Amino acid sequence: MNSTSSAPDLDPWSFTRMYINGEYVSSSSSNTFTVRNPKDNSVVADGIPIANSDDVDLAVEHAEEAFRGPWSKFTASQRMQCLHRLAGLLEDQLIPILTLDSKTSGNPVSIIPTREKNYMVNCILYYSGWTDKQKGDYFPTDDGFVKLVRHEPLGVCAAINPFNAPIATFFFKAAPCLATGNVLIVKPSEKTPLGSLALGPLFKKAGFPPGVLQILPGDGSTGALLAQHMRVHKISFTGSINTGKLIQQAAAQSNLKRVTLELGGKSPAIIFEDADLDNALKWTINAILARSGQVCVAATRVYVQKSISEDFIHRYLEMMKAATDDLGDPQDPSVKLGPLVDQGQLERV
Structure with missing residues (x-):
């Protein structure tokens, strides 16, 4: 048992499959990768799939079904309740997940109970408060026309996340995305995917319909498939400047999807x-x-x-x-x- 949580430690080998439509499923790809502990280069888990085009298409299909189906019928209040339940689950489950993540990221477990856990739970609670605050606008009818602006969710979104803070970045992107009624496909870094994959069932337990939140392990090729996919309408990337440029190009050359880039800096x-x-x-x-x-x-x-x-x-x-x-x-x-x-x-x- 973990000394700072009532939840048991997690087995890395339990999170070596894709999380699609509310379940862990095998990939159609034969290409896999291995994750190692940076303290001694020992194998933490292997056989983790590199999601291919068929896998990405399957995830997009289920995301669209969720977006058009049950998720679209959730009121703002119901989305808020889902996020509140997720935050409650994380109070007990997040420390084992972050401890699992430490085995591949090298981030010390000493920072988990205070800096890490509280930060992420508060992030979810913050965005839960925005579910019912998306408002439009109205313009004068001087020309005889009624002019209304209404904000609507984009639909299928994708997040390509970095290795250094995989769980924090996961929630920075997932919380506002789901709060505003979108659905999300997450591609964690191939260096640190396990903690992200472990999060999937918590969304289902919190009441999010299957397909609203999905997780595809993979490398740059998987990220490229998401960036150029014609039915992904928004992509968020955190990583290097060079890769950010490629994602911007792929978005422009496909369906002109919206892009958010968080790239390297010198602070x-x-x-x-x-x-x-x-x-x-x-x-x-x-x-x-x-x-x-x-x-x-x-x-x-x-x-x-x-x-x-x-x-x-x-x-x-x-x-x-x-x-x-x-x-x-x-x-x-x-x-x-x-x-x-x-x-x-x-x-x-």
Whole structure:
């Protein structure tokens, strides 16, 4: 049992299939991939399918059926209730799922009970409050015509998520998407898919009809199929600039689907001479070391006023050296800093 949850630890091998139409199903693809624990390169699970065009078409078909069928009949209040039930389920189930995710992401389990869990539950509750606040507009009838603007859901949407914060990104996209009456197909990163796949049944248990939320494991080829699919009407991508460009092109060359891109950044911190240096040092260090620096908003640049630069830099370097004492096994609750996700990422940074 997990010491911080009443739910049992999860078996990684239970989440090596696609989640389509409310069930775990096998893929028609013979191509698979393996996920490893970055602390020692041991196999966590293998035989995970790379969803192909038939799998994507099947997921889109079920998404359309849900969107046109039962989901379209849910009132705003009923959608809100589903999200509230989901948040309630996550109070007990999210820690084991995030612990499972730690085995492939390298994110330390020490951050789960506070920073991770509360953040995600609050995200769902926040967007649940928007289900009944989608309103249109009305314009004067000076020309004899009644002019009304009504907001309607887009329908089938897709999310291509990153490896560094897979569960958080999952809810950042799923919560507003479902709150506004859309349906969603999620493609988690091939480096960290297990936690995302484990979430599927919770949506069903919370009352979302089958097909409203589906999860397709795969690599870039699966993401490309979603980006160019003629019956996907919106795609959200979090990842590299180069891949973002390809998704933008695929969207334009297919059905001009709407696109949201969250790409790489170089986030600056600015420290003036009147700042509380102890506090500034604490948070600039935290902002670059969180998730081992694998964060798109990591403070990769620090601008310091010249009058305090020498003192700041000296103390910054000393604190960075001391931070190596926090390195260790990410599954150890006392460890604050885990490894990078894989060897490729280590060589890249």
